[in-house]
Amino acid sequence: MAKVLLARRFPDSIIARAERLFDVTLHDSPDPLDQSAREAALSEYDGIMATLGDTFPASAFPAARTKIIANFGVGYNHIDAAAAAQAGVMVTNTPGVLTDATADIAMTLMLMAARRAGEGERMLRAGNWQGWHPTQLMGEDVTGRTLGIIGFGRIGQAMARKAHYGFGMRIVFHNRSPKTADFPAEQLGSIEEVCATADVVAIHAPGGNRHLIDAKALAAMKPTGILINTARGDVVDEAALIDALEQRRIFAAGLDVYDQEPHVPARLMALENAVLLPHLGSASLLVREAMGNMALDNLDAFFAGRPVPNPTPEMP
Incomplete structure (x- = not known):
């Protein structure tokens, strides 16, 4: 079973579904992953479900064990997706739902x-x-x-x-x-x-x-x-x-x-x-659950060997 880090506390239904699909670790904090936590995550987990503030620069990828970062959100400028693609790391996002x-x-x-x-x-x-x-x-x-x-x-x-x-x-x-x-x-x-x-x-x-x-x-x-x-x-x-x-x-x-x-x-x-306002753009339960399920769909497809539904444009 793939080891997956949930980089933030997501809605309860999303955490429950993730735990059915993967060996899950929850970073139960409102704060983004800092550099130390990011480096540890990339060396320990097969996949990471990340979101805004969880920064992944180009320097993070060459030694990564992680093979997929499923972004919870449409925007992913906090992830250097081009560098990830060069290093063989899949990056996905959640377009449309918000x-x-x-x-x-x-x-x-x-x-x-x-x-x-x-x-x-x-x-x-x-x-x-x-x-x-x-x-x-x-x-x-x-x-x-x-x-x-x-x-x-x-x-x-x-x-x-x-x-x-x-x-x-x-x-x-x-x-x-x-x-x-x-x-x-x-x-x-x-x-x-x-x-x-x-x-x-x-x-x-x-x-x-x-x-x-x-x-x-x-x-x-x-x-x-x-x-x-x-x-x-x-x-x-x-x-x-x-x-x-x-x-x-x-x-x-x-x-x-x-x-x-x-x-x-x-x-x-x-x-x-x-x-x-404090970044409320997608802040409804239905939308956040839809975003979470889309991110999990991307992770599930990747680890099952199927094409991921929502790769970012940088992916081969």
Whole structure:
């Protein structure tokens, strides 16, 4: 029976299924594997079910006993999959299952940031609400406005569809390759053009696009513009975003991911015009169970000698 490390505590049903399939060790901690734990895992286990924060650089693979890393999640930029492939280590992920859940969180952030909901809740909980008055916490409308999507894949299109049909929003987007949709959406030629056109800019680009949204892109946004990020923290130049929010060069931001998470800069946490969530994009039980089962399907197929359902594109 294959020896498999579960690098985090996953939902109970996933742990139970893993224990039926494999000789399982559970790393029962909310913290990612550190370098020492990673090196020990690669030398001891046939397979590892890893997730965000469990970093596997190129240097980790040449001496590895491990033959498969089944990533719990779509993004896998914490794993050097190309180096893994060269070393004969399979890397898989879990695409598709968290599309609507992540799009829903992006919609939540858009509405909260536009209508200053986080600011209002903090006011009320602090006992500072003195009753309704005509100019209190006036925000921005979203109905009928323009939503710009950066990265028009599954999640980007899901958010755009919800925004178009639910709120009558016009959709513009930027994508590296030509894309079409089953609803009205206009592809623009650059990120800056989307930022200048849209009232809300939502990032759905994959990991590996460090600082895709930089100071230049932020400068192109409207003073009433809102930035939403549920993709990866490093896609946004966090320092440039903080500057833009502090100087009120954009209206607000809604963030579910951060460059050095779980660390969030104190300057960012101090901003009333920033809505901050603790990486909730896929945080529903049904979605997390679906992700876990997909990762286990990849492990099960690999050790049974069948083609894995979801290899990353780097795999031969």
